[in-house]
Amino acid sequence: MSHLQDDPGRLVAGRLAKMAWQSVLVVGVCSLVVGVLALAWPRATLIVLGVLFGIYLLVSGVLQIVAAFGTHVAAAIRVLAFISGALSILLGLLCFRGEMQSILLLGLWIGIGWLFRGVTQTIASVADRAMPARGWQIFMGIVTALAGIVLIVSPLASVALLVLLGGIWLIVLGVVEIITAFRIDHAAKQLAMSG
Numbered sequence: 001m002s003h004l005q006d007d008p009g010r011l012v013a014g015r016l017a018k019m020a021w022q023s024v025l026v027v028g029v030c031s032l033v034v035g036v037l038a039l040a041w042p043r044a045t046l047i048v049l050g051v052l053f054g055i056y057l058l059v060s061g062v063l064q065i066v067a068a069f070g071t072h073v074a075a076a077i078r079v080l081a082f083i084s085g086a087l088s089i090l091l092g093l094l095c096f097r098g099e100m101q102s103i104l105l106l107g108l109w110i111g112i113g114w115l116f117r118g119v120t121q122t123i124a125s126v127a128d129r130a131m132p133a134r135g136w137q138i139f140m141g142i143v144t145a146l147a148g149i150v151l152i153v154s155p156l157a158s159v160a161l162l163v164l165l166g167g168i169w170l171i172v173l174g175v176v177e178i179i180t181a182f183r184i185d186h187a188a189k190q191l192a193m194s195g
Contacts, residue, residue: 020070021184023063028177030059035170038163050106053166054095057113061088064117077124084120088113107162111151118145132183140176 034056041048064085068078091109122141125134147169151162 020067021181021188023067023070024177024184025181027060027063027067028174028179028181030056030174031170031177032174035167035172035174038167038170050095053106053110054092056170057088057092057095057109061085061090061092064088074127077127080120080123084117087116107151107155110166111148111153111155113148114144115148115152118142118148132187133180136176136180140173144173
């Protein structure tokens with residue numbers, strides 16, 4: 001700890017790393033909770049699910065923006081993460097428009113958000129060789145982008161299928177994000193101990 005107190009830059013970097021892993025953890029827990037709720041209420045109205053997904057997108061977007069400023073990656077990657085977070089916030093706000101509009105466009109909005117997030121996550125993971133859980137990040141980025149494409153191509157072919165796939169996907173995404181958060185925390189602690 002004395003190393004961190006001697007170097008103000010390392011102290012700031014340590015605080016940002018802590019904030020980044022906590023942001024990823026909160027996004028993971030939110031993903032997991034929304035996924036479980038979607039599977040627990042398969043017959044619930046899409047209005048309720050639209051609100052839940054809208055809240056998820058808002059929280060996820062805010063935390064992605066926070067994480068963009070708390071990571072030590074190239075400026076271009078941080079800009080992509082910021083744009084991804086801003087897009088997530090925008091999509092979340094669009095979920096709160098009229099009831100019918102929310103129901104009809106929910107799949108499309110989620111698909112666009114997942115596509116953009118998947119592309120951003122993949123690019124960031126490929127570009128940063130030191131990223132914790134890099135292989136998982138690349139895998140999840142590709143799968144998230146593909147899931148986004150499927151939702152864009154056929155946003156509401158089956159409402160039940162959308163709820164089922166969305167719930168399962170959010171659970172998987174949440175578990176991976178929680179694991180990644182703890183790996184980021186571990187890497188930050190290793191970095192602090194090595195200095």
